[in-house]
Amino acid sequence: MKMFEYMGKELFAKYGIPTPKGRMAKTPEEAEKIAAEIGGPCVVKSQVLSGKRGKAGGIKFPNTPEEAKKAAEEVLSMTIQGLPVECVLVEEKLKIDKELYMSITIDGSAKQAVMIASAYGGMEIEAQPEEYIIKKHIDPELGMHPFFARDVVRRMGVGLRTPHGKEMVNIIQTLYKICKEKDAELVEINPLVFSDDRVIAADSKVTIDEDALFRMKDLPFVEDKSPAERAAADLGLSFVELDGDIAVMANGAGITMGTLDTLQAFGGTPRNFLDCGGGTGREATAKALDILLGLEPKGLFINIFGGITRCDDVANAFKDVYEARGGFPVPVVIRLVGTNQDAGREILKSIGVEAFDFMQDAAKRIIELVK
Amino acid sequence: MKMFEYMGKELFAKYGIPTPKGRMAKTPEEAEKIAAEIGGPCVVKSQVLSGKRGKAGGIKFPNTPEEAKKAAEEVLSMTIQGLPVECVLVEEKLKIDKELYMSITIDGSAKQAVMIASAYGGMEIEAQPEEYIIKKHIDPELGMHPFFARDVVRRMGVGLRTPHGKEMVNIIQTLYKICKEKDAELVEINPLVFSDDRVIAADSKVTIDEDALFRMKDLPFVEDKSPAERAAADLGLSFVELDGDIAVMANGAGITMGTLDTLQAFGGTPRNFLDCGGGTGREATAKALDILLGLEPKGLFINIFGGITRCDDVANAFKDVYEARGGFPVPVVIRLVGTNQDAGREILKSIGVEAFDFMQDAAKRIIELVK
Amino acid sequence: MAIIIDENTNVLVMGITGRQASFHTKQMLAYGTKIVAGCTPGKGGQVVEGVPVYNTVREACENHRIDASVIFVPAPGTKDAALENLEAGVKVVVIVTEGVPVYDEIDIVAYARRKGAYVLGPNTFGIVSGGKCKMGIPPNQYFVEGDVGVVARSGTLTYEIVGNLTANGLGQSTVVGMGGDRAVGLTFVDVLKMFEKDDQTKAVVLIGEIGGNNEEIASEYIKEMTKPVVAFIAGKSAPPGKRMGHAGAIIERGKGTYQGKVEALTAAGAKVAPLPFQVPALIKEALGRE
């Protein structure tokens, strides 16, 4: 779950990482008030879960509370990459002496968290040559220690007895503390700014592990999914919209990808990715079918290899939707094998649908049907 | 640093371990008030850093607030094993269905903390046969986990789905949390009591690692040393009073023990153990000599093998005390070798004292002198 | 011989009294798995499908030799269950549970490494040594004894391909599900090394997918292998995924694409099947069979 910049900064501040003066505003009036409290040049930043806010005009630099009000008005009426701006962050405008980069994320290959840092932060961080990027894995059994942070700061070329160096040693340790205590799979500060003697997190990117939300009751909930994705997620399913015309349901992430690959190999184009694996029952499967039909595809392709998923559950779900709607508005092809396959096929037969044995045959058929 | 029972229970309560209703009182009137709040039969327990309170009469069972006042009056006027009782703990009298035992302490041989538990707690715990005692080491890198606690509870013969079992699983995990967060080298609950459906810590023994007190600022300070021991401890020295007549100073715990052993082997009796090792300087050494003379021994034996300790520092300290007192009231023998030995011996010569080369010769000499 | 588990493996089922676990206990027993014990705290003394239930893993270990455990407990308790088995000395831990927090996974994997144990999963379908022992949830009927080793990240896709293999007369030595999550126990290389040493295994199927760089790392080892490897990589048609901030981009640095994986595997001498149903033909070709 991605957090808005202002939420990440609130989290940082709570843990003692310095952030710019200021806070979130939902109206131009609030923005004006905050700017007045700050009492100098400000930044008004749109709060959306997308990058490229600057290029889209979502960041303004007002000099007075009145200008801040106006800036907030403009930004609050914007839509950035399809996302309406619902609030802004109003902050002091920092004197920027230097921009650095710091993050901790998960490295799946190493099966560890990894600290990434660079003395050259800002927009261009991804373009920095490899030798300017410091990567240091965090041994989960050893945990984070001051020496780890000192060595990162040393490699960033910052003196350990300077005010900057001392603050950075604290910030690095705190970032890992946040990761562990809040199950953050990403904490990123870009840029981390030197402003005279201060070191300040000028931006925040925090992503919480969705699998850990059950133990993170104190965090605010952030909706970072489209309505269809949310509907699927509420059913415990993984769903992504795509550009094609054949709606697809399969059980398991790998086989769903394999199904899309097969469709595409034979000249079809998938409308979506929908993994309804992991033993999704009759009712949830029916709801998932409704989501797919809501996409208004030209055809529907269901590819089930039952393991923990039972073929009769899928067939019943199909029958439920079929009966509720009095038939399907588009051609449908079902491939159905595995656990309780015979029972499932009987159910389908009862509404006149014949299941396929092999994915490739079924894929070819749906493509023919939607042509 | 040992904590009083009531402090340990306050710590337990803060961490969520159930303790009896009640609290500490410094006067009979307070005890009466607390008993009235409890509203039933009570226990009044003397708060001293010694065991055997019960046998000494330091635990009373009043039935009314008036009786509690009287009991507190009696207990507060007692001295138990040389320690005056300065406060009492007034608590509800528990219905005791069963007494169990739980503790975590350091096992130096294993270099790990160790959980010790028994289904047979109470006064007789040390006499329980080995097979009634559960010992389970705690891997420091793995830490404490629910499964560890469950297995201890299972071995104690308590059902994991019973109210008792569930509470005990929590208590075990909490005890380790206290150990780690408060640097406790001992946390002990004896007895842990089953009282109907409740599980209650009916006593507490908590010892904080003195070396960790620098980071335990929030704990109350408890004086658990005699005045002479405290004076030595404030100089950073380790001191124990003994029954003999020769006061002893040496530098290093091992050599101090070796010095006592040597004295005793030749028929002498040491008045004390005093380790002034680890580079104790001139001033502290002089103060330590004053402590020794304050014991009114029949003789003084100083045995220094200088390493990090410098012989000239020791000689100067000796000279300072010699001059301040206009000589020593008792015979003195000094053995002085090692770092800056020649300089030290010159200083001693200046006040007419000849140092010995070998511990055994010096030990024999002081014994002759005190006869 | 098979790898990791075989007909002599004594298996413990964690959370055996649960609905899914007891269903799959029955299925595993039907496959021939030697399930000797189950464990659910507080339910010690019960019997599930003829299997005795214990309160803790240590208690089970006091009564049986436990070689391997399969974990069906819900995600919030999975880390504890996995550590319990590893601490008790169980050397193979198969974690079926989905939705385990990634920091819990990291802790499990680190402790397993220290204890010299194999962890499969979290989020794995399990492992099957054809005809000998099944731990996990795959449908029994598609997994038969043979000489093809299979190692995979995802579940149903593996059934699909194993179903194809079996339909084409190609049985399996062992089918290993490494787990679909970000931090899982074994890597492709770990499993490939075991197949390379295993007498029963004559060829290996590697079922990968886009993302991460496990397939690229595996390719380095495949170069040294004497046994033929056939791969399928899912996700050719997938759009570029959502990235994890700059950090994700820095870690991946262009790795993880379908094209990159296919090139690495091909350069290492593996045959890459464009579609799942094409795997058996490539295996037969590699083994010189018809």
Next chain:
Amino acid sequence: MAIIIDENTNVLVMGITGRQASFHTKQMLAYGTKIVAGCTPGKGGQVVEGVPVYNTVREACENHRIDASVIFVPAPGTKDAALENLEAGVKVVVIVTEGVPVYDEIDIVAYARRKGAYVLGPNTFGIVSGGKCKMGIPPNQYFVEGDVGVVARSGTLTYEIVGNLTANGLGQSTVVGMGGDRAVGLTFVDVLKMFEKDDQTKAVVLIGEIGGNNEEIASEYIKEMTKPVVAFIAGKSAPPGKRMGHAGAIIERGKGTYQGKVEALTAAGAKVAPLPFQVPALIKEALGRE
């Protein structure tokens, strides 16, 4: 040959810019120790007694091969300094610092075990391989090359006994201070095993004391040793110590007394010197020397 350190050991001094550390750096250099680097955060670039100072251990390791480190930093920073060296791959870490919290010690020792490194201390005088290398704080002049190995818990008592050995013409292969604290890195058995294997060592002096059961455990190993062992146990005259609640009593269960240790050692074939100055004669007797 000596054990653990010798004339080729590259040594790092942690906290080298401190008063005690710089004094002892000079003493160690005078003894012949190859000190190649020092480390004090934020003081990188300085030079102490001719030794270059670095900001972190990793930085020192980028510029030198570091075989062993000796730690002089204050107790609150000792755990961090020790872990820093172990993490950087230093295989011998000598911790002179006194007053380190016991849970910090436990963490250091556990991590060292995982990294396959030797930790001496905390609260050790250090280690001297006679005539070759000294790490720590013992006075130089009493430690000379020879064939007696010494392993001890306490410092000054060791100087006393080593002084006696040297005065009697008995030099030392290596003198090892395990440290006087409750949770230290090496055990008597660890060091005895090394002496048993070491060509240079012909006899071993074990300097123990009352409390704990390290000497009892060592006795079990001494039974198997081919080299003679002479022991001195301090604390014969000490009154029974203050116990740590019931827990302490349960752990000790009567172990740790002077009498128990002497009996165990004697039964194992070691000679126990009643007083420190009697050690050299017993060593000479054991070696058949006059």
